[in-house]
Amino acid sequence: MYPVMINIQDKKVVVVGGGRVAARKIKTLIAEKANVVVISPSLYEKIDAETITWVKRTYQKGDLADAKLVFACTNDASVNRQVMMDAHPSQLVNNTGDKHFSDFYNVAIAKAQDFSVMISTNGLSPERSKEVRTKLEKLLEEL
Incomplete structure (x- = not known):
């Protein structure tokens, strides 16, 4: 692993999933002023829908367009793997369910x-x- 700190201010970050794990990621992303887009049919109660762009449905191919970072935070391993496979090589993806099938993990x-x-x-x-x-x-x- 190569340790870096990334400036994500005003950059599009896609979070696939709207549960507890996603809520933790979103909290930090919002604090760093990222432009957070959440793809999920529902949102965990601690996610403030006013601070994100919420696409209220399941993940679809094409949802990662223009994202700098992507977080696959669903409780479905096949969806998380699909997110990894759909990402462009220039997009870094954190598969929160499988660190071995991720480009990075948080510190x-x-x-x-x-x-x-x-x-x-x-x-x-x-x-x-x-x-x-x-x-x-x-x-x-x-x-």
């Missing part, structure tokens, strides 16, 4: 005033990443 970030520290368990344990992030944030506050 936890501990932020301080003028720097950020990325934490990764190489996709093995998001919970552990959060635990380490919390500890690092406390340490960074002391600097």
Whole structure:
């Protein structure tokens, strides 16, 4: 894996799926001012429909047009794999159900005033990443 931070401000990001996993991804994407398009017949209650463009239906070929990043967040492995196969080679896709069939996975970030520290368990344990992030944030506050 090659660690990078990507400026997604005003860039189209497609999230296929509208459940809990999608809600976590969307929260961070909105915070970074991405143009988020969600493809899903329904939305988890914690997703604010006012902050996204919601296409209220199941995924269809062509839904990824012009997206810079794509998140396949459904609970259907075949749909997530189809999203991966439909993506253009220039589009990076995170298949949240299968890190081995993804172009990238997310990291936890501990932020301080003028720097950020990325934490990764190489996709093995998001919970552990959060635990380490919390500890690092406390340490960074002391600097």
